[in-house]
């Protein structure tokens with residue numbers, strides 16, 4: 001395939017990122033929440049920033065009967081509400097003209113034939129460039145249908161010099177067999193290089209910054225190993241519970257499958273990976289998957305009980321409001337054994353990380369919303385200042401805040417002013433928002449552009465997804481398939497607190513404590 | 518000693534030797550504020566009244582770029598050597614929450630002394646942070662190697678120069694000596710035009726038509742002719758065309774140029790000026806059956822991208838570069854980079870400028 005920058009001399013030196021190419025984006029599930037709140041505003045904001053290649057067309061595929069006008073009106077209404085760059089009517093008018101509605105059932109072969117005809121007509125209107133990007137924004141039970149029908153209509157094939165790619169939304173499977181099945185179905189339709197499994201955490205600015213921080217600064221990498229790092233913590237705290245009917249989905253998934261399998265293991269692999277040989281998609285993903293593969297498996301109920309804590313919240317207070325317990329939530333089984341909180345102790349069995357625990361915790365109805373990674377360095381030899389009063393034995397901590405208030409901070413020990421020698425921790429803090437006034441693009445903007453440019457670095461590869469499920473499935477089995485009486489216990493904690501005591505004990509065994517957020 | 522107009526708007530007057538101490542006092546007075554800085558941004562002008570205009574500009578720029586700002590106003594008409602200083606902070610609410618502030622030191626200098634001018638600046642930089650130096654107006658005798666050697670990025674606006682070619686000699690000399698990174702606002706004004714052209718030529722038909730271009734028309738506002746020539750230099754350099762001496766109606770300064778493509782065909786370019794045009798009003802590239810046109814109405818926030826090929830057409834709007842210097846500098850700071858493309862087209866641009 002000839003990349004446009006090669007045939008288009010005006011691209012040279014103009015922008016450093018790989019250039020997205022004109023294409024038709026077909027969104028399956030286009031009347032849904034994801035399309036209205038994320039995908040369309042992301043595409044519109046790309047247009048505002050002049051990043052969307054001219055000639056892009058967007059086709060919304062869904063079941064309801066709608067005219068183009070009604071469909072566009074609905075999109076506009078939400079865009080006005082949520083768009084990052086505000087809503088400019090002139091740009092919207094142009095943008096809206098590129099959007100069409102295509103009514104069809106996911107299971108209706110004829111609908112795909114009509115789609116194929118329409119796509120061909122668009123290619124002609126555009127001057128023959130038949131690039132297609134299929135975005136599957138439907139519930140996972142339709143993935144098979146959609147993919148098989150795409151194949152049936154020949155839409156997975158691309159004409160010469162063009163491409164056909166698919167973006168698949170989470171959840172990518174519910175366990176290893178279902179993920180393998182999905183991967184099989186996807187790869188029967190699209191080649192792996194044309195498959196983009198979206199993990200919007202990887203599109204966040206600070207997640208992308210982890211590699212830059214590690215590999216573009218000479219001071220961190222020499223210390224980035226078990227000799228200097230004592231432990232790493234990854235926390236994803238949410239203050240929300242099961243509002244808006246999300247209990248129905250969540251009670252089937254749970255914290256481990258909903259967040260840890262994808263987002264948090266992805267963050268872990270970015271922190272723990274070896275330097276890639278280059279920044280190509282496979283260069284980076286080869287190193288990431290090695291981390292997941294090196295995770296020690298908790299594959300017996302005993303190991304699960306020792307290294308993983310699951311819990312549910314009971315009634316309590318969050319942000320000053322009283323809230324019900326997890327089992328009392330709307331659409332949650334009153335006898336549910338689904339975890340709303342999980343804490344794990346992970347061991348990455350590589351030379352670099354030997355003996356360093358990576359703790360992950362994720363929970364609903366914790367005191368506040370925060371996602372961050374903290375890297376805890378070993379203390380300096382305690383010989384000079386051991387007799388001095390103050391907090392000296394705590395080592396340096398490097399914190400990477402993913403959301404909200406993205407930034408980086410470093411805790412160091414310093415002398416308190418005064419005539420006596422007293423030591424206290426101080427913090428050097430870098431906030432994106434105060435240093436760079438300009439807001440970062442939304443994760444979906446970056447990811448859609450990358451998919452149009454054929455850059456899969458920030459998307460999960462098949463082996464990453466399957467290796468992650470393998471790790472998660474062992475834990476799940478330990479919880480749900482152990483002999484009666486032997487299954488690891490379900491702890492509880494009061495909503496609005498930082499999780500169950502058992503999670504504190506998990507760290508205490510190693511002589512560590514959770515970082516206070 | 519003279520006082521600039523509206524000195525009160527520059528904040529608190531402080532003795533030069535006590536600037537750092539006074540800044541500390543300023544911060545201690547209000548703990549609710551966060552002091553943020555990612556760079557030293559110096560703005561230099563020899564025009565009268567520039568200090569308070571630049572103070573307003575800094576207020577705008579600090580919304581997006583936290584910096585320590587140093588404003589320097591030099592009044593060379595007074596021989597007596599003097600310097601006075603004022604400090605203030607520009608504060609903005611970040612995401613409606615935290616008050617983020619950037620400090621500003623304004624200097625008013627009189628008399629002519631390069632050494633004192635440089636020392637005044639270098640003594641008040643925040644250490645380890647880059648120095649971005651925005652030089653407004655012509656590069657006077659104060660622009661010397663010992664100054665630009667320590668600048669990380671020089672911002673200029675070549676469309677504001679009198680005697681443009683002479684000024685560019687100083688710039689090329691600075692680039693030759695210290696490989697200075699130069700950000701010319703005249704070039705920044707062409708940014709979205711260049712992006713739009715590049716994206717229209719992603720179209721395969723347009724891309725193919727580049728071989729058969731017969732005419733290029735560029736329209737600029739007379740105040741921005743330099744931007745027009747830079748845009749032309751970029752387009753022809755990227756297309757791989759060469760200037761030919763095979764001149765057409767070559768009236769002095771007629772705005773007509775002739776180029777040879779790599780296939781040996783001839784392209785005529787017409788660069789015309791129109792007082793009713795936006796800074797850059799239009800670039801239109803005409804070839805056999807294909808027209809690529811990017812245009813902007815005066816005052817409009819958008820560019821119009823048009824492509825007419827035999828079989829299909831495109832007519833879209835995209836963002837345009839700002840008309841305000843503060844916003845252009847803000848955009849420029851966001852883009853960063855070493856501006857290597859500018860350096861690349863510079864020799865060709867100078868050739869076209871000399872016509």
Ligand SMILES: NC(=O)c1ccc[n+]([C@@H]2O[C@H](COP(=O)([O-])OP(=O)(O)OC[C@H]3O[C@@H](n4cnc5c(N)ncnc54)[C@H](OP(=O)(O)O)[C@@H]3O)[C@@H](O)[C@H]2O)c1
Pocket residue numbers: 028029030031032033034035037038061062063064065104105106107137138139140169170171
């Ligand atoms: N919402 C988010 O922010 C978010 C974030 C991350 C991931 N996700 C994932 O993205 C997917 C979609 O989420 P969502 O919130 O947008 O879902 P949603 O609001 O329930 O929308 C579902 C969409 O699928 C269409 N649909 C359902 N059955 C169909 C059928 N048989 N034939 C044709 N169309 C059919 C619906 O069309 P009609 O309305 O015409 O019936 C609707 O457009 C889910 O897998 C979810 O887990 C969502």
